[in-house]
Amino acid sequence: MTVEPRPPPASWVREVAAAIRGECIPDAPMAPRTSIRVGGPADLLVRPEDRSTLPGMLAACACRGVPVLFLGGGANLLVADAGIRGVVARLPAEGDEEADGDRLVLAAGAPVSRLAQRALASGLVGCEFAAGIPGTLGGAVAMNAGTRIGEMKDVVERVEVATSEGLRWIPAPELGFAYRTCRLPPGAVVTRVGFRLRPGDVERSRAAMEADREHRRRTQPLTWPTWGSTFRNPPGDHAGRLVEAVGLKGHRIGNAMWSDLHANFVVNLGGATARDCLALIRLARERVRERIGVELELEVRLAGAFAADEHP
Ligand SMILES: Cc1cc2nc3c(=O)[nH]c(=O)nc-3n(C[C@H](O)[C@H](O)[C@H](O)COP(=O)(O)OP(=O)(O)OC[C@H]3O[C@@H](n4cnc5c(N)ncnc54)[C@H](O)[C@@H]3O)c2cc1C
Numbered sequence: 001m002t003v004e005p006r007p008p009p010a011s012w013v014r015e016v017a018a019a020i021r022g023e024c025i026p027d028a029p030m031a032p033r034t035s036i037r038v039g040g041p042a043d044l045l046v047r048p049e050d051r052s053t054l055p056g057m058l059a060a061c062a063c064r065g066v067p068v069l070f071l072g073g074g075a076n077l078l079v080a081d082a083g084i085r086g087v088v089a090r091l092p093a094e095g096d097e098e099a100d101g102d103r104l105v106l107a108a109g110a111p112v113s114r115l116a117q118r119a120l121a122s123g124l125v126g127c128e129f130a131a132g133i134p135g136t137l138g139g140a141v142a143m144n145a146g147t148r149i150g151e152m153k154d155v156v157e158r159v160e161v162a163t164s165e166g167l168r169w170i171p172a173p174e175l176g177f178a179y180r181t182c183r184l185p186p187g188a189v190v191t192r193v194g195f196r197l198r199p200g201d202v203e204r205s206r207a208a209m210e211a212d213r214e215h216r217r218r219t220q221p222l223t224w225p226t227w228g229s230t231f232r233n234p235p236g237d238h239a240g241r242l243v244e245a246v247g248l249k250g251h252r253i254g255n256a257m258w259s260d261l262h263a264n265f266v267v268n269l270g271g272a273t274a275r276d277c278l279a280l281i282r283l284a285r286e287r288v289r290e291r292i293g294v295e296l297e298l299e300v301r302l303a304g305a306f307a308a309d310e311h312p
Contacts (some may be wrong), residue, residue: 232297254275
């Protein structure tokens with residue numbers, strides 16, 4: 001694989017770094033920041049100290065034409081081997097939290113598991129689906145993450161977003177939540193999430209969460225680096241069933257493999273490249289299209305500078 005030589009850091013790196021309170025890491029490796037552990041470096045990774053500094057940073061990027069990617073836990077992301085041009089912003093995991101009756105407000109950079117933890121501690125139920133989903137609450141909103149027993153749209157009441165113009169709250173009905181997607185305003189990053197749950201039987205809720213985690217341990221390749229589901233489930237079917245039906249369960253290209261436990265999961269066997277992963281995706285899409293007549297759509301998000309011949 002040939003990766004283009006990288007140009008020297010542009011002056012925007014210094015200027016954007018100056019516009020933000022927080023940590024700035026030029027040429028930051030992205031592989032360790034994604035759950036599949038694949039991909040090249042970002043020009044500049046920023047970790048804002050708190051959300052109030054984001055509008056200034058976004059304005060500084062916008063006026064220089066610097067693209068910004070928001071990174072959560074990297075649990076559903078494939079980063080190009082050539083890396084990501086521009087800024088990658090990762091919100092702090094800690095932040096103001098509020099609890100008021102059946103309502104919670106949590107930081108978007110907090111892990112999804114924080115929702116379950118806070119709900120149980122507050123005597124609230126209704127978010128059992130979220131207990132075993134990796135990543136952050138901001139990423140879970142952006143993806144409308146969920147399982148067959150529920151999804152974010154069932155429990156999110158409003159989200160706070162930052163844009164170059166400032167911070168504002170958006171009510172959930174305006175977010176266009178749909179299967180594994182939501183419609184955020186262009187360039188907006190979710191900074192806090194407001195949940196509405198309900199009082200209920202906490203012990204029963206805890207048992208449902210543990211049952212879900214146990215089910216995942218049995219059915220998902222959790223001991224390997226992976227991004228979770230690769231394809232969205234087509235209506236009335238399961239993408240994993242289709243990948244298996246065309247003989248690709250356990251199929252390996254380079255150091256990436258369609259999991260032999262769950263055929264919608266790609267696993268990194270050690271040293272996999274984005275090119276390996278994309279070749280697996282392309283092969284599955286082609287076979288499923290030719291043999292079954294179904295067009296599989298990606299659930300995993302692609303980020304960065306992919307070569308034209310790499311696209312799935
Ligand atoms: C083992 C495993 C099991 C999984 N099981 C499930 C499951 O059961 N159900 C499910 O839905 N998913 C599942 N996933 C996928 C993943 O956990 C979810 O998609 C999760 O919501 C991604 O969150 P993240 O913070 O890691 O987002 P990232 O992967 O970092 O980003 C995903 C997208 O969200 C955007 N984003 C991230 N943070 C923000 C923010 N603050 N504001 C705006 N946009 C943002 C990113 O730009 C990107 O487009 C699984 C993944 C793994 C590895």
